[in-house]
Amino acid sequence: MRGAVFVGEGEIEVRDLADPRAENPDDVVISVAANGICGSDLRALTTPPQMIYETGVVIGHEFVGVVTEVGSGVTETEVGQRVTAVPNINCQTCWYCRSGNVNLCENFVHIGSMRNGGAAGYVVVPERLVVPVPDSLSDKMATLVEPLACVLNGTRSAAIHPGETVVVLGGGAIGMLYAMIFGGAGAQVIISEPGEKRAELAKELELGTVVNPLEQDVGEVVRDVTDGRGADISADTVGMLLGDAVSYVRKGGKVLMFGLNDLARADLSISDIVYRELHLHGVYIGKGTFPLAVDLLDQNRIGFDRLLTHSFDLEDSTSAIEAARTGEAVKAVIVPS
Numbered sequence: 199m200r201g202a203v204f205v206g207e208g209e210i211e212v213r214d215l216a217d218p219r220a221e222n223p224d225d226v227v228i229s230v231a232a233n234g235i236c237g238s239d240l241r242a243l244t245t246p247p248q249m250i251y252e253t254g255v256v257i258g259h260e261f262v263g264v265v266t267e268v269g270s271g272v273t274e275t276e277v278g279q280r281v282t283a284v285p286n287i288n289c290q291t292c293w294y295c296r297s298g299n300v301n302l303c304e305n306f307v308h309i310g311s312m313r314n315g316g317a318a319g320y321v322v323v324p325e326r327l328v329v330p331v332p333d334s335l336s337d338k339m340a341t342l343v344e345p346l347a348c349v350l351n352g353t354r355s356a357a358i359h360p361g362e363t364v365v366v367l368g369g370g371a372i373g374m375l376y377a378m379i380f381g382g383a384g385a386q387v388i389i390s391e392p393g394e395k396r397a398e399l400a401k402e403l404e405l406g407t408v409v410n411p412l413e414q415d416v417g418e419v420v421r422d423v424t425d426g427r428g429a430d431i432s433a434d435t436v437g438m439l440l441g442d443a444v445s446y447v448r449k450g451g452k453v454l455m456f457g458l459n460d461l462a463r464a465d466l467s468i469s470d471i472v473y474r475e476l477h478l479h480g481v482y483i484g485k486g487t488f489p490l491a492v493d494l495l496d497q498n499r500i501g502f503d504r505l506l507t508h509s510f511d512l513e514d515s516t517s518a519i520e521a522a523r524t525g526e527a528v529k530a531v532i533v534p535s
């Protein structure tokens with residue numbers, strides 16, 4: 199098979215690799231139909247890297263495909279079935295796994311950064327992480343299951359109420375998904391996005407008030423629509439805007455920290471958080487949210503399909519990453535030929 203391998207120094211290379219087989223009893227081999235490029239892939243490809251991926255690993259954790267082989271111990275999953283998967287292999291035995299906080303596992307093996315992922319002809323996952331995809335959900339739409347599952351972990355912890363005001367920082371696929379879910383739940387949404395293409399799409403999708411932070415004072419826009427108080431909730435989907443996210447919420451407001459950048463540090467007033475009794479929530483990957491993500495995408499009442507702006511052949515993986523990096527694409531998908 200061919201696969202897009204992270205070779206270090208901010209580079210990937212599409213290489214010939216051995217076709218993987220079901221070596222463990224619980225292995226499920228999936229012939230990949232599509233794989234989404236994630237913000238974290240872009241973070242791993244900066245110099246210095248803003249996220250650590252192991253070199254020599256096939257990238258990709260937002261994949262969908264058809265099962266072509268199963269191990270001897272696989273009981274529910276069948277050859278020919280269309281599936282996606284939770285791309286984070288938890289250990290099931292550490293304190294966090296045992297206490298139901300499976301997204302905080304101490305011994306995670308992440309598919310697409312620690313072992314081979316979905317930007318390839320085939321990917322192998324343990325059966326317990328397989329998520330069936332209904333026939334009514336297209337391959338490309340199914341690549342949004344993982345990112346949406348992560349977003350739903352955040353929106354659930356925000357416990358939004360209709361009529362509340364939310365400011366979403368960043369209009370990439372994750373920012374748009376946040377805006378869609380918050381808006382769908384009845385919130386008044388403000389999206390801050392400097393990229394023209396993404397801002398345009400957010401406007402077309404009527405996701406809320408779209409603000410260019412390079413041209414307008416986002417805080418002023420937020421205060422204008424909230425009688426000067428500030429938003430009930432802010433969400434930093436970029437991973438380095440915590441100071442801004444804190445400044446945009448009202449007293450007692452919630453700040454969701456979602457975007458990941460290992461190099462980012464915050465410059466903010468700690469006493470401001472105390473005086474105003476703010477709630478800061480870190481949101482890390484999905485947590486029991488995959489089934490709901492599948493259902494929401496399958497219903498497609500919010501126009502999720504519009505986020506899938508670009509599609510590239512696997513051989514063109516570098517272009518896919520470039521399109522995502524420049525903001526030309528909202529969600530770029532790689533399709534193995």
Ligand SMILES: [Zn+2]
Pocket residue numbers: 236237238259260344345
């Ligand atoms: Zn992702």
Ligand SMILES: [Zn+2]
Pocket residue numbers: 288289290291292293294295296302303304305306
């Ligand atoms: Zn664990």
